[in-house]
Amino acid sequence: MSEGELNKQLLYSKLVKYATSEYDDEDSYSSKRAWNIVRIPFRNLARGTVSLPLGGFIFCVLWAMYTDLDAATYTHCGVKNYLPSLSAAMGGFQVSQIIWRICIALHAAPRFMVTGMYYRYLKSIILGRHIVWVVLACVLNVLENMGLIGLTYVSSKENYRIHEKCFIIFMVSSELYMLIMCALLYGSRNIPATTMETKSLKVKWGLVVLNLVSFALAGYAFVRHNTYCEEGMYTIFAFLEYLVVLTNMGFHMTAYWDFYDRILTIDLFNLTSLCSSSSAVLPYYSRIR
Template sequence: MQNEPEEKPEDMNDLRRVSNMINNYSVTCSEKADKRYLFKIKVVWLSIITLFSVLATFVFCVLWTILFKLEDATSTHCGYRTKNYLPTISTAVGNYPVQRFLWTLVIIAHSPVRLIVVGIYYQYYTSIIKPSLHWCVILLRFLTTVEVFSLVVLSIFTSSNNYSIHEKSFMTFICASELNMLISSILLKKGRITITVMTKLEVRSLKYKICFTAFNMISFAIAGYCFLRHNNYCESGVYTLFALFEYLVVLSNMAFHLTAVWDLSSVSLVLDDDLNLSYR
């Protein structure tokens, strides 16, 4: 029998070197995979936490004002001869120190998150809307950004300390939010690329967007009518109806924005090793 050829020392060293390289590469890749990001959160949870923090603050401000400042908060130019039972939003969140501090703090704190979601929505719309309508997508991004900043301004400059700025900011907020809701609903209904197929969550989202948009506009129209009627006739209860429908305008606007949990259900916000913020 022939003896099997012995492995040379050089060959053994080469094999060990290659084996070590493979092992080192595997360990490096594994460690790198574990360090792809420092922070990751679903946009769904980001939207829920952000909007419910605003909702909770809104409810607290209104209830606190009703419990402790109702008579003062519901007094108007009509005097005490007309009985009212609800304060307006501007009064509830802006006329008293505790409520004003909490509301302003939450609105300023939640604004960066809202702007991040605006950027994510911009990418979402450009991927599903016809290229010929991308100017509408740019318009939507502008309107939503204006909506966020005008909300901050009208929260800082309240009706009691600077009525002129507050009034202009409020009108800007209303116009931007109404147009944003209307254009979004129409664009998602009529402007989608033909080859795209809506998921069940997107169908649900669009259905509720249309409902909240219609409800918001009707509520705003009724609130405006009650405001004018109260100013002209000073009837008991009309100011209360104005405040109630004003609440419904704000709540339906929040609900509209909460539909992001269906549109962006698969998107996460990621902070990587290099402190770059992105979404995937």
């Protein structure tokens, strides 16, 4: 057999293997299916998720101040105020209400997903005897998210009782979740913390302290406003409300450091497969299943 005929047979053999998917080379297979894979670095997902409520919050406050500051800051006392409360900014104007509801709806699904990630993460780094606290923290995180959705979509004007209950669920579960998370990560680890995890915990503690102080002072300012009707006291209350919300967002944003080296991988041929995978650029990923 001549050399030319031999080359033709080898080429034909390769074409047959390709047509019948008989290649065993993983890289060749991956290159043929690369278009089916969507990879999202978690840090980008964290930025996007937090930017939704943050952007909605900023828009609602500015829109209320621009549209009708007097109506947004009006209270039964009738004294001058300069900042709208959160309820007035997000529920007092139709445009603001729509924007805020859209932002909360879009950010809710990633929040639930991150809760699942934290459950697996905490199980792997927290001492086994503290698993009950791990489960409680994750349940509180889910309740916080559900409470936020409830008080967003049921305004105080539509149904005050449901709105009030959702607010209580949101605040109580939020405060307890943050405290339990900090306590677990501080004193219950079974492996040493990385540099990123250490940074994350320091920021968490700072935000928790600021959140609790702001919440306590906001309650005091609200009671004092209703009791004495002092000019500007409601403005102080509104500002402290902002700090409570912003520190809460900041606390959840610390997931940016906890999962900094993770990549979420979605296979469009198998949408049930959502995991983190390794990469040549970021080599220290662990799987999320």
